Amino acid sequence: xxxxxxxxxxxxxxxxxxxxxxxxxxxxxxxxxxxxxxxxxxxxxxxxxxxxxxxxxxxxxxxxxxxxxxxxxxxxxxxxxxxxxxxxxxxxxxxxxxxxxxxxxxxxxxxxxxxxxxxxxxxxxxxxxxxxxxxxxxxxxxxxxxxxxxxxxxxxxxxxxxxxxxxxxxxxxxxxxxxxxxxxxxxxxxxxxxxxxxxxxx
Amino acid sequence: xxxxxxxxxxxxxxxxxxxxxxxxxxxxxxxxxxxxxxxxxxxxxxxxxxxxxxxxxxxxxxxxxxxxxxxxxxxxxxxxxxxxxxxxxxxxxxxxxxxxxxxxxxxxxxxxxxxxxxxxxxxxxxxxxxxxxxxxxxxxxxxxxxxxxxxxxxxxxxxxxxxxxxxxxxxxxxxxxxxxxxxxxxxxxxxxxxxxxxxxxx
Numbered sequence: 348x349x350x351x352x353x354x355x356x357x358x359x360x361x362x363x364x365x366x367x368x369x370x371x372x373x374x375x376x377x378x379x380x381x382x383x384x385x386x387x388x389x390x391x392x393x394x395x396x397x398x399x400x401x402x403x404x405x406x407x408x409x410x411x412x413x414x415x416x417x418x419x420x421x422x423x424x425x426x427x428x429x430x431x432x433x434x435x436x437x438x439x440x441x442x443x444x445x446x447x448x449x450x451x452x453x454x455x456x457x458x459x460x461x462x463x464x465x466x467x468x469x470x471x472x473x474x475x476x477x478x479x480x481x482x483x484x485x486x487x488x489x490x491x492x493x494x495x496x497x498x499x500x501x502x503x504x505x506x507x508x509x510x511x512x513x514x515x516x517x518x519x520x521x522x523x524x525x526x527x528x529x530x531x532x533x534x535x536x537x538x539x540x541x542x543x544x545x546x547x548x549x
Numbered sequence: 550x551x552x553x554x555x556x557x558x559x560x561x562x563x564x565x566x567x568x569x570x571x572x573x574x575x576x577x578x579x580x581x582x583x584x585x586x587x588x589x590x591x592x593x594x595x596x597x598x599x600x601x602x603x604x605x606x607x608x609x610x611x612x613x614x615x616x617x618x619x620x621x622x623x624x625x626x627x628x629x630x631x632x633x634x635x636x637x638x639x640x641x642x643x644x645x646x647x648x649x650x651x652x653x654x655x656x657x658x659x660x661x662x663x664x665x666x667x668x669x670x671x672x673x674x675x676x677x678x679x680x681x682x683x684x685x686x687x688x689x690x691x692x693x694x695x696x697x698x699x700x701x702x703x704x705x706x707x708x709x710x711x712x713x714x715x716x717x718x719x720x721x722x723x724x725x726x727x728x729x730x731x732x733x734x735x736x737x738x739x740x741x742x743x744x745x746x747x748x749x750x751x
Contacts, residue, residue, distance in 0.1 A: 383624070384706050387645045388590045389677040408717045422585070425676060428654035430666030434726025441643070441679055443589045452630040464632030466710040469717070474627060475591040475708045477643055477679070481720055504586050506677045508668040513723045514733065515610045515671070518683055521715045524636025531716065 391504035393421040393490075395442060397497045402446055404540055407457045408469065409480050409496035411538035417482075417497030419505055421490040429508075433487045437511035438494075443504045444476035458534040463525060478503070481511060593706035595623040595692075597644060599699045604648055606742055609659045610671065611682050611698035613740035619684075619699030621707055623692040631710075635689045639713035640696075645706040646678035660736040665727060680705070683713060 397417035399405040406412035419440065421429060432438075453462045454470040465473060483495040492508070526534070599619035601607040608614035621642065623631060634640075655664045656672040667675060685697040694710070728736070 383593050383596050384645070384647070386590050386592050387706065387708070388588050389679070390588050391585050392676055394585050410717055410719060425654065425668075428667035428676070429669075430655070431669035431727050432666060434724065434729075435669065436722065436724040437720045439681065441677075441681070443586075445586070452627065453632070464634060465630035466627075467631075467633035467637065467712050469711055469714070473709055474594055474630070475643075477591070477709050479641065479643070479681070479711060481718065504589065506589070507675055507679050509671055509681060510669050510726060510728070511720055511723055512671070512725050512728050513720070514725065514728070514736065515612055516683065516718070516720070517612060518639045518713055518715070518718070520638065521713055522636065522638040523715050524712060525633050526712070526714050526716070527636075534716065 389506055391422075391443065391506060392425050392508075393419055393505040395419050395440065395494075395497070395499045395501075395503040395505050397499055397501045399497070399500050402500060405500055406498040406540060407538045409482055409498050411535060411540075412496050412498040415495070415497045416485075417494045417499065417501075419492040419494060419508070421492065421505070421508075423490055426490050429487060429490065429492075432484065432492070432508070432510065435484055435510045438482055438484050438492070439509040439511055440478075440480045440482055440499070440505060441507040441509070442478045442480070442499060443506060444471040444473070444478045445502070445504055446500060447471035447473070447476040450474045450476070457540065458529050458537045459525065461525070467524060477506065591708055593624075593645065593708060594627050594710075595621055595707040597621050597642065597696075597699070597701045597703075597705040597707050599701055599703045601699070601702050604702060607702055608700040608742060609740045611684055611700050613737060613742075614698050614700040617697070617699045618687075619696045619701065619703075621694040621696060621710070623694065623707070623710075625692055628692050631689060631692065631694075634686065634694070634710070634712065637686055637712045640684055640686050640694070641711040641713055642680075642682045642684055642701070642707060643709040643711070644680045644682070644701060645708060646673040646675070646680050647704070647706055648702060649673035649675070649678040652676045652678070659742070660731050660739045661727065663727070669726060679708065 451472045452465050454465050454468055455462050456468045480498055482497055485493040485495050653674045654667050656667050656670055657664050658670045682700055684699055687695040687697050
């Protein structure tokens, strides 16, 4: 994740910045105040299309959206950046949850019935409502990316496309916290929500 | 990724919006123009700290940053949202590449010597410079998240924290496009960059 130059492009500093004190003993920067930029601004690179029009009938994750086709329409000025994508089977899409509503720091996850801390969930009502979906790339056709396993509402603004690189995405011995208290079949039933498998590809 | 309400919070529509025409035959919305919001604005929820001060010596991915300790300092107003995080072994951090420099649609990846389309790489010079790292969560201490496998520059603004949920992150039969033309040991050597293993934990 290193950066090249020193430009602060796309960082829109507001009048006030938020300052926190580094409180960690024996850590770098312990005596320095940390300046947090008050806002960053991004411009969508395209739009995601799917058969999902109603949030309450939209699968909550790609793993519960097998057979849900969709496509991403990339603005023409970004076409050059799509080169070499076609060899990848999966993409990580970052997008703006444009219908998330107000953020909530405690939510009841769609797969659970207990209130949980927002950051321990993938719920859309986040302070910064950025969505992340691991979708299958079916085909690239000009500036259209044909997708499968799409758990994303029709009309969602797309912020970034990252290739899924198998050697980068390994998490060894991962444990899933509270999600392990919900069995796979219950999670799947709740996670699919109103989505009917027959509506998409079998 | 469904949303609840209909509020457009955090979407800052500029005077002009970008309009594209749906060109897909037989797809939803084929006759409708798609409105892409021209900008979205996010406010960082905290800052990431690490031993990495120089972009050119920072590992390019967590898989090449084993033993690189760091921590995320979350602003106190988001403390409630951290509940239940402590059962997870891994987190997906979304952050702003604050030193990425100007975007480039064609880049030479750090692990390769060929120019590639930006969106087929994880290079930071992205139109929307959002970084994604899969890090290990060592311990939660109040609003401090102690982390390992940190490939993130010290002082990076944090935008979101998502739990790594093993059942959500599966990509079956994934293929890695051009990245498969670079062997693992070459990718590892290039990917670690100037990082010296001895500087962090063994």
